[in-house]
Each structure stands twice: as structure tokens, then as C-alpha cells.
Amino acid sequence: MEAAGGLAVTTTVDTSASRAQLIADDTPARLAAKDSTLWGPAAEAEAAVRLGWVDTHERSRELVARLRELRSTLREKGLTRVVLAGMGGSSLAPEVITRTLDVPLTVLDTTDPGQILAALSNDLENTVVVVSSKSGGTVETDSHRRAFWQAFEDHGLPDIGGRFVIVTDPGSPLEATGREMGAEVILADPDVGGRYSALTAFGLVPSALAGVDIAELLDQAAEFAESITDEKDNPALALGAALASAKTVTIAPDGSGIVGLGDWAEQLIAESTGKDGLGILPVVVDGPSSPGFNGEGVVPVTVGGSAVGHLSTSGHLELAAVAVNGPLGAQFLAWELATAYAGKLIGIDPFNQPNVTESKNNTNAILEGGLPAEEPSFTEDAVEVYGGEGDTLVSALRSLVGAIGDEGYLAVMAYLDRVGDAPAEGLRDLLAAATPAPVTFGWGPRFLHSTGQFHKGGRLTGVFLQITGATPEDLDVPGKPYGFGELQAAQAAGDRQALNKRSRPLLRLHLTDRAAGIAQIVAAVKELAK
Secondary structure, eight states: OEEETTEEEEEOSOOHHHHHHHHHTTHHHHHHTTOTTTTOHHHHHHHHTSOGGGTHHHHTTHHHHHHHHHHHHHHHTTOOEEEEEOOGGGTHHHHHHHHHTTOOOEEEOOOOHHHHHHHHTSOGGGEEEEEEESSSOOHHHHHHHHHHHHHHHHTTOSOSGGGEEEEEOTTOHHHHHHHHHTOEEEEOOTTSOGGGOTTSHHHHHHHHHHTOOHHHHHHHHHHHHTTTTOSSSOHHHHHHHHHHTOSEEEEEEEBSOOOSHHHHHHHHHHHHHOOTTOOOEEEEOSSTTSTTSSOTTEEEEEEESOOOOEEOTTSSEESOSEEEESOHHHHHHHHHHHHHHHHHHHTSOTTOOTTHHHHHHHHHHHHHHOOOOOOOSEEETTEEEESSSOSSHHHHHHHHHHTOOTTOEEEEEEESOTTTTGGGGGHHHHHHHHOSSOEEEEETTGGGGTTHHHHHHSOSOEEEEEEEEOOSSOOBOTTSSSBHHHHHHHHHHHHHHHHHHTTOOEEEEEESSHHHHHHHHHHHHHHHTO
16 A cells, blocks of 8 residues: 555556656656656647646635635525536536535536526526636537627626626636626636646636535545655555556446545546547446446545455456555545656556547537438337437447457446436446446537547547437527527537547437437346346
8 A cells, every 4th residue: 555645555566667667767856847848849838838837736726715715705696506517527527526515506517408407597697607618619508608708697686797707718718708798707727637637726726616615625635646746655656557557447436435436537537548549437436236346457546435356267356456545635636647647658648638629619510510411220119219220229229239349348428417317327337237348428518528538539449429409498698590309410410520530430329309218228138137
């Protein structure tokens, strides 16, 4: 076990060679000094403007008093409900923080009309909206901003600009928009990429406004940061070496009390390492007993618990091979450091995301030119089946699972309402029970800002199940010639184009009735496992 600053990493993975390599390169000290040459000449320019996260927990302390005062001012106005409009790095960390500390925060990281309408119909007069976008041009977030502004206007609410807090990088288009709106504008650290931004304004502003004591998170990170340069007892170094030892890492909570850290770590690992045909595939599961937590070539990791891994007769690890225990602020920094170490060991730039914009560009082209005409291969009750092989839902799913190669994985991509259509998430466990291959699950378009990079830039071994649904009630995006339903459909179509370009097996299931369709797919997948 290696422990420091209240965080400990225990592992049964032999990482001695990787650890020796990192230490021989003086990696811990060079990373602490923000040495941008660590990842090679091709990564140097990007790394030079992306290493602020190493000590941003210190610079972020200036936010503590400001946010405490801002929260007090907002509450005096009666603005007690906080809605976060953000995607990827702008939403995942605040969701982990507030869920772990049991503080209410409504997170909008979707284009599903039903989920957005539900957020707009609840307690508008007491709502403040935090609009977070590093680039300032995120289409989902801009659409949310427009929808809330229109809703506030329609309800005749006063001081609409004062109901928004903008978090963005200096000089972004959103900064100018926010000032024009009369909103509170908080500028984030420009030297930190989105997925490393948990302890910057992106993670801290919505959390603090919702009621979290962010100073405690910063204290936890600062205490852990003292171990960064330690070559003998360095938990982050141990975790990074363990991550780099496998092509697939499963992540499960195990009694730590931290809620949803796996979803945040999934983006961090997948988007940082999934490129150049390489990368670590993160698979988030509900717990150590979930199907697929262990498997051939998989390193199972728990947040909490203990590392009790051992080799079975078939040669794969049983139970957890790595356990990470410690407070949330320290966890954020430890996983960020570990991912940077893993990137060096793999030989990639952990700070760029060269394939993320592809689906975005496809989406924009579809919105301009219209959705492509597609006819289902067949229809079975509430499910229209597009592509794949077979003439029944069960046979189409069996064919897709059968297309997974020895090094492959299955990704379920659900362009649905992650609240209203929550039962769809259960498909991950059911499919994992039907195949020995890794199975991931992502809500669209949220996963486009996360595992979407791995799907297109990482190991091209994925097999994909896309689920879309009919929109009973659409919602216009104010000022745009399309609604949220059309935007969601365009994002799904754009993602299909990117995967088809790479000749990856892809089956699309469209639900004409969402509840009935999900139940049908669940029943069909259960048939596969028999």
C-alpha cells in the first residue's frame, strides 16, 4: 500500500518496471514542475498550456470567498435552486461533488427534449442557471442557455440576466455573451483542459452555489499534493502504472461514500488515452459483483474497498486488483496525476482530443442539410431496427454480440432521457452477462464529450449499439431553426457517420414508444444470456 495526504492506493498488479521507468525519467518532479516535454515533442505545445491542474487547487482558493458571497446574494433574491448547463468536464465533476455530499444540483448535459422540459417546468422563479463551457461554443450548453432565457421571459420574471452565472475561459464567445446578458461572469483557469478541471471554477462554481464547502475539497487536494514528488511513497504513481498495465480498466464503487466518481474518471481516462489507435478503455460498473467487473486482460479497480486480487486458473484477476481510498478532493488530483503518468507510459499526448470535433462537425452539417433518409431493416413492435443482421430483435442483437473480436468491446450508446428512460442503463449488466467482452454504457450526447474520443481515436475494435427514441413533445431552441429533438437526432446521426466511416459494426434500435421499446430490448438481451 502507498499512502499520502489521506489517500491510499493498494494494488496486486506488478508495476515495478513501469514505476522504475517513470522514476528513471524523473517524472514525478518534472510533472510537479509542469515540464511540458514529458510526453515528447509532438505533445509539447499542447502540454505547455494544459498543466495548470497540477496546482490549480491553490489558485482556486480565491474563489472561496467570492462564491460564498455570491451564493448569499442569490439566496437573498430567492434563487435557491441551482441548474448546471454543461457537458463533459463542465458537468461530471460538479455532479460527483454534489451527489457525494448530498447537495441538490440539477445537471443538464443532454439534448433530450423530455429531460430539458422537466428541468424547465420546475420552480423557475427560484432558479439560477450556471452555464459552463470552456470553449464558449458548446452547442448543447448554448441551447440550454437560450431555452432558460426564453422560459424566464415567458414567465415574466424580473432581472433575467441576474439569474445566470457564466463560467468560461477568458476571451471565449461565452464571456462576451454573458456580459451582454448582465450575468455574473466567472473566468476559469485557461491552462487547464476540461477533463482536468474538477478543482477549477468549472467544478467549484456550481458546487459552491449549490451549498458545498469547496474549501474542504481544496484542503484535501493540497494535503495530497505534498506527495507528488515523492518517489518512494507516491499513490498517484502507483495508480498510473497500474492503469497503464491494461487495455481495459473496470471501475466500481466499494463503500467509499463517493458517488459517481467512475463516470468522471471514465471521461478523464478515455479522452486522455484513447487516440493514435491506443488507449485504456474504462468500464464503469455499479459494484465489484457487477457482470464484467473481472475478465481476461482487465484490471478491476475499486473506489474504496481493498485490493485482494489473485490469478485464477484461467489466468485473469479475480476481485479488485487496485483499490483507491481517500477523500474526494484528493481523489480528483490523484486520478489526474495517474492519467498523466499512464499517458507517458503508453506514449500518447494525454491533453489533446483530436477526434472529438468529428461528430460535432457531422452534426452541424446534418442540421444544415437535413437528416439522412433511412429505412428500418424491419420493425418489431415498438422497436425499429436499422442495420445489423437478422430478422428479429434477438437475432440482430446476437449477431452484433457475435461480431465482437478477441480484443473488442461493446459500447451501448443511448440517445435518450437519462432520468425518464433510466431503465435503459440496466442493459449494460445484461449484455455483460451475455458476452465475456467489456461492455460500456453511455448517455448521448454526454458520452461524445467522454468515451466518444476513444470510440474513434482509440483501439478500433469497438462494436456499437445505438438506441434512439421518438420525441413525444419537442422543444424549440430559441433563435435556431431546429428543436432539441432534431438536434439530438442529428447528434446521433453524426455519430453513426463517424463510426461507419471506420467500418465499425453498428446496430441502431429506434424506439417508437420508449418505455415499451426499452422493455423489449431488455427481454431480447435476456434471451441472449440463456
